[in-house]
Amino acid sequence: MFTKININEHTSPPSGVGDIKAMILAAGLGTRLKPFTDQHPKALALINGKSLLQRNIEYLQQFGIYDVGVNVHHFAGQIIDAININKGWGSKITISDESDEVLETGGGLKKAAPFLNDNENFILINVDVLTDLNLGEMMDAHLKENPLATLATTQRKTSRYFLFNDNDELCGWRNTETGAERISRNSETFYQRAFSGIHIISSRIFQEMGQQGKFSMVDAYLEAAKTKTIKSFDHSASKFIDVGKPESIIKAEAIFE
Secondary structure (H helix, E strand, O other), X not given: OEEEEOOOOOOOOOOOOOOOEEEEEOOOOOHHHOOHHHOOOHHHOEEOOEEHHHHHXXXXXXXXXXXXXXXXXXXXXXXXXXXXXXXXXXXXXXXXXXXXXOOXXXXXXXXXXXXHOOOOEEXXXXXXXXXXXXXXXXXXXXXXXXXXXXXXXXXXXXXXXXXXXXXXXXXXXEEOOOOOEEEOOOOOOXXXXXXXXXXXXXXXXXXXXXXXOOOOHHHHHHHHOOOOOEEEEEOOOOOEEEOOOHHHHHHHHHHOO
16 A cells, blocks of 8 residues: 655755655564664664654755655554654655565565556665765666666675675675575675665566565565676765664764764
8 A cells, every 4th residue: 555645845856866766665673673663663763863764765865866665564653653744854755554564675665566666767775774875876887787776785794795796796695694695696706795775776676576475675686686687886985884773873873963
């Protein structure tokens, strides 16, 4: 179900990635942010007085993106109320309602296909990441190569990595803690990159997503990578933080005013 949220009309948006849509994934349970998420959605966690949701909506506005979808599940009403009260923070917001069942990243994106697939490309971003990544540069790289998707990555240390070849093409996934590994295409050398939860995706993705119901974008990408090109965009020089734990809020407040 999609519900349009009434907002103030914006004027003269800045030049950026073009007149495209974006979706913010905000339906997750946010278990790592307990106890805050026992009573609230993680999307409304505050960083220096602004919620993660507001910050990402305003981040997208920096690149001229004012047409935004937001999926909701955990305390969905609180998110919808915040959007209504703040008139979308100046953006046009469309709600993708997952109140009945949270569909994870892949299922949530597929449910939002009616909102997104009228554009050649769109932006997908996790609500709990903050960055100053230049989306205009990332879009330029995406349009030059025209892959199925371009994934923002860095060389930071984590436990789960996407694996890319010499051409920055997605080849697999690895968990360095458990030793689990999934390879979609062979390569003499694999380069580990930490995924930032920011994607530029061609609407062709919806033709490739054979999965139904609840599933992860990791699964969708690893299946598609067997025959399609998915690229990495390294933004290691950018500010970036995953606001997944209470202690990361303190770190985020030191980075983002």
